[in-house]
Amino acid sequence: MRAVVQRVTRASVAVEGATVGAIGRGWLVLLGVARDDGPEDVARLADKVVNLRAFDDEAGKMNRSVVDVGGGVLVVSQFTVMADCRAGRRPGFTDAAEPAKAEALYLEFARRVADSGLEVATGVFRATMAVELVNDGPVTFLIDSRRLF
Secondary structure: OEEEEEEEEEEEEEEOOEEEEEEOOEEEEEEEOEOOOOHHHHHHHHHHHHHOOOEEOOOOOEEEOOOOOOOEEEEEEOHHHHOEOOOOOOOEOOOEOOHHHHHHHHHHHHHHHHOOOOEEEEOOOOOOEEEEEEEEEEEEEEEEHHHOO
């Protein structure tokens, strides 16, 4: 499981011109699910996103989590995060999970994050979405569940 995690002052996602999810301050998570991902990947990645201390404290140091600042999390499925661009000119997607599995793990990730008490919004799985955000910092991380040991 891979996530592009962006600290935002606000973010929203729309489908066919209608906003389906929005948050204020917090994390925008663009989430990709791999073929061999499972519940342990969801648990590791959700825990990391919820507890990652990358919000400023009173001294201006990245020392607070999204929970500490009372933020929200907008989770958007994005299989292209799993793309392999090493060979040729066209990205390969053979590492991405098939849609039914990807959707189930995506929804489980959003549920686990919500279980922490955070406001969670989502996009619509497999829809063409328009994502708007104001990246705060900018602060952006690429987190892979397989590298969280």
